[in-house]
Amino acid sequence: MSFNTFGHMFRVTTFGESHGVAIGCVVDGCPPMIPLTEADIQQDLDRRRPGQSRFTTQRQEPDQVKILSGVMAHPETGVQVTTGTPIGLLIENTDQRSKDYSEIKDKFRPGHADFTYEAKYGLRDYRGGGRSSARETAMRVAAGAIARKVLPDVKVRGALVQIGPHKIDREKWDWDEIEKNPFFCPDRDKAAFFETYLDGIRKSGSSIGAVLEIVAEGVPAGLGAPIYAKLDSDLAGAMMTINAVKGVEIGAGFGAAELTGEENADEMRTGNDGTRFLSNHAGGVLGGISTGQPIVVRFAVKPTSSILQPRLTVDRKGADTEIFTKGRHDPCVGIRAVPVGEAMMACVLADHFLRDRGQVGR
Amino acid sequence: MSFNTFGHMFRVTTFGESHGVAIGCVVDGCPPMIPLTEADIQQDLDRRRPGQSRFTTQRQEPDQVKILSGVMAHPETGVQVTTGTPIGLLIENTDQRSKDYSEIKDKFRPGHADFTYEAKYGLRDYRGGGRSSARETAMRVAAGAIARKVLPDVKVRGALVQIGPHKIDREKWDWDEIEKNPFFCPDRDKAAFFETYLDGIRKSGSSIGAVLEIVAEGVPAGLGAPIYAKLDSDLAGAMMTINAVKGVEIGAGFGAAELTGEENADEMRTGNDGTRFLSNHAGGVLGGISTGQPIVVRFAVKPTSSILQPRLTVDRKGADTEIFTKGRHDPCVGIRAVPVGEAMMACVLADHFLRDRGQVGR
């Protein structure tokens, strides 16, 4: 019942604080004989890295991952492969320079975990949010890169589908657009709009929420398990562990509440490759088990509470005070959550895959 | 990594099919010395029992629970108390009379778990949905009744806040109304409307979705844990295990995506009993740890797929066919999910409480 471990068969344990020596993770349960290099992982990490546009935090870190264990050159081919032993990963914190934390050291930032960590542990690492910082998600992305390798036939992609009240036009969805704008937005027109919109948010010292959608294609029917290990339950729990996430839905989601049984139930017909569904309100999961359709998960990310306007709060002594965040921050933290959401989806699917198919051999 | 077990320290394992001999569960980890009788559990079960109005399924079962183990008369007081050993609970299925299952035995009902169970296991118990039936949730309610006893200072209540597109008026919220209408609806006027509305749905042989809200008051600050055992992650995962649930949100939930940082972050002031928050967009959870405010969770329940209109489907041989459900069913399965949602909330809180405070002694 570890608090910093995720998954059962494909098992990820992370550690590290925002401004400590390093962050790291252990990926346990990865099958042997899978080709894996640091470059494979770095590629995903680079997509999440901060400071790539003016719309994400300006922290400048290379986030260079090192593999500490669990791989070796294959004795015959010489290709570096996994060995079945735990894969240790490390990223050193290079941007841990001493800063002025006097403003937040003794005050609780509203909307952040300052108050609750202190309530639970009696102290908190105030430097950059400590353990509650989104920096921890770098290790999830690293683990997710390995999870993808466990599932070579599954394609996991994510997109930003809403910022503030502005939703994308789903008719204009184009996966190719995702990497062409700084928002992972699949609607080219809306991406252009977001650029202007977020500039306004940023300049006003404010922040705004977002909704993301993660889609997994190629998942075979039959993955997942009743009753308390339902695929959608594991996915909901996984997404809700991501910093600032306040809601998760599968398929039609909250929209299903407004549908009738006729509208919502996905009819079936025989197709060339077996059963096909005429719609996907289920989001690829029925009774907690995959249908073979794309698995579709959406989650809502709240606006960051680190804004440039003063807010009412209390200090550690219990006195009323005000606080405001200095420096530059993300106007929309939801953007960088796209690679994280993908990683969590990949990890959950790898975990269920190994439960069903076994941990050794592929 | 059990599939039919829920929780870590307060641990619930359920078994049983809709039309088998019996359903049951084992509650492990309940502290000793807690007064507990069958009547304590029966009270919660009766709130969930079907057949109490024309708006829920007409299956007529007393759902009489038996305690098989884990309690004894206290040697001094004679009061029946828990002993710290696992509590076995059993409900015999009395309504398991032989029915005509020929229509569904070889066809997959769209929107149900028929296709996916068969994809996973190669066979499925077609009698009343077997293991995927909502009948399993009776045992959750029973376990939840015990969880409530572990948390004497916490009050967990649930309400139905939306049916189809019709939301309650939150200004009219009155907890006393909950038990006065067959919908667990806190808005008296909307309850009256739902009566007419659902009659229409029922008579047309259709069904409709709903949204429920569960609120826990009296939860102390500091419950929950980073990173992968966040209170809201565990709650989201728990609610998503309930049959037909397609979305979960905490506090402002998906609405938080539309808020700015100023609007969303709950400001703090010093109050008589310590820190108080000026709002509760967080839903009582920050950084995965409770704030001391009410914990507020909402979830969406899809419309049941058991409707009286023919639907396109395939059979077990892979041939195209049609199916329609005979007999009477729930026009809105969301209604009966209220006590189930309460039970899941209570179980998650009891689990976290015992992680933090320990399993022995209180």
Added chain:
Amino acid sequence: MSFNTFGHMFRVTTFGESHGVAIGCVVDGCPPMIPLTEADIQQDLDRRRPGQSRFTTQRQEPDQVKILSGVMAHPETGVQVTTGTPIGLLIENTDQRSKDYSEIKDKFRPGHADFTYEAKYGLRDYRGGGRSSARETAMRVAAGAIARKVLPDVKVRGALVQIGPHKIDREKWDWDEIEKNPFFCPDRDKAAFFETYLDGIRKSGSSIGAVLEIVAEGVPAGLGAPIYAKLDSDLAGAMMTINAVKGVEIGAGFGAAELTGEENADEMRTGNDGTRFLSNHAGGVLGGISTGQPIVVRFAVKPTSSILQPRLTVDRKGADTEIFTKGRHDPCVGIRAVPVGEAMMACVLADHFLRDRGQVGR
């Protein structure tokens, strides 16, 4: 982290007290499509049942097991098979007649768990030992019968190899003898001796310890896992959960401490069916992983503390007193532990088998 659950993928949760309403268990994770009837389980239960000779407790109970869930008639063949859902098992306690417990209600029996249960929970079920009674092991045997079905190619057998200081002659080991004497003793001569020897122990109102050996043949090489799920670690932990067990060893066991490296390391040669070992000091496990040789585990069972001679103890109030057990009891509780040890071996192997090969399909 359930206290009454055993295993990860093949997962057994037991409940029930010696003199309560019933004992039961839930077997979760059993693959589907395995033929299973109550008779299959009853067969193993009957081997453990008390009252079969004057050398085991005279409690007279049929120990009739009922399957409550998890099986159904296969839709094509009609054969009753597992469905992949949890298998609920129940044995009603028929011998729970009210007895005179006044002697033990307020006194702690030396060598029993009376004192420690009271220290932990503040109370204990004094009726027949409550939860700490060996009666719980009936459910392990039931679960083990199912585990055997998961492993059709593995043969798990147990034998009693020592009572008191008297060891069997390993040269005379004959598996066929096991079922021919009331001791599961593979040495016919020693079995005859034990009959006389135990009569003496029994008549003197005393009891005596024993050593048992469990052997699994047909286990393929490669089962088990480093580092903390080593096959021998799981086996040692499993055997040590059996009532009254005080020691466990694998292969050469404690004898390995006296060997040199040359003597202990099992040399290898190429055989017809792959690698063969020239000896089996390892007991079939190297580095926590099976070698393909028979897995050999021995464990020591202490003498029961329920004897007819007065013993010094204290009562619940903390005053010095004496206690002695009335009625008839097992002179050697180790005897009946043979089927229990077999069951634990089968459960551990099934668990590891499913981890490696996956839980669905076979």
Added chain:
Amino acid sequence: MSFNTFGHMFRVTTFGESHGVAIGCVVDGCPPMIPLTEADIQQDLDRRRPGQSRFTTQRQEPDQVKILSGVMAHPETGVQVTTGTPIGLLIENTDQRSKDYSEIKDKFRPGHADFTYEAKYGLRDYRGGGRSSARETAMRVAAGAIARKVLPDVKVRGALVQIGPHKIDREKWDWDEIEKNPFFCPDRDKAAFFETYLDGIRKSGSSIGAVLEIVAEGVPAGLGAPIYAKLDSDLAGAMMTINAVKGVEIGAGFGAAELTGEENADEMRTGNDGTRFLSNHAGGVLGGISTGQPIVVRFAVKPTSSILQPRLTVDRKGADTEIFTKGRHDPCVGIRAVPVGEAMMACVLADHFLRDRGQVGR
């Protein structure tokens, strides 16, 4: 169900191979506010470090541990304390120089895990034993040092009590002798004998087994839990995960098989500090729960199979061959297992302590 994680509430995950970049571990679940420095951990590591006498392996590594996360200077006192977040630990491998592995790369060393790793994973890290090397136990010792801090009132000590057939004289047991000889031997005379004896073993290129005893004093009554989390079951499983361990016993252990009920059951009397026992055949555990007496565990370590004499084996292609180990190795690997056994005992006790007393607050 992680394979490289140990414990539930006090949870240790290790990674790293003998000749990889580094070895490390994550200790999750340590309560906050416990003073902890690298020196605290280093102290225990130094006791285990190889190359300290001619009786242990000559690998020369400083084994310098680094704390990567989970601690900070207390905001008021400035003392470095735990924060409740996971503690990442790292030891770089400095002795990973390229060696000649041609002899073992393609041959299976009898008695080592070479054959089984290959059987399981299809490949193995042949450099120094890879993951199966005892080097992994350095991280257990590091974790154990933290576990000791969780249990300030518990004293855990270990001793070597037998090498080959030569047992210490228990009458001469003197804990002060432990640190005065290179064997952790509490019997000064036997230590002198072992020096000569092991020189003979070493010079003959052979190796020999040993028996160790770990004792925990100050453990309160009531720790541990029925049925499958018994303290002795967890201890047995833990000790059996240590490299080369083949047997574990508690209290009287295998000797209990030879005792009568009168001899074995520890009588009780009222003492000044509550109940006292007149003997400790139970080894401090009854029914899986601590009695308050010292907890006494013994385990047998087999002789290392790395010896200087040629042994029959097969190669990876399946052909018969011979192998012999070059260079210097431990004549008795059991010696260095003393600190490891202590660490495992401390970890198991900390784990149970936190289960019972809760993870937050002390």
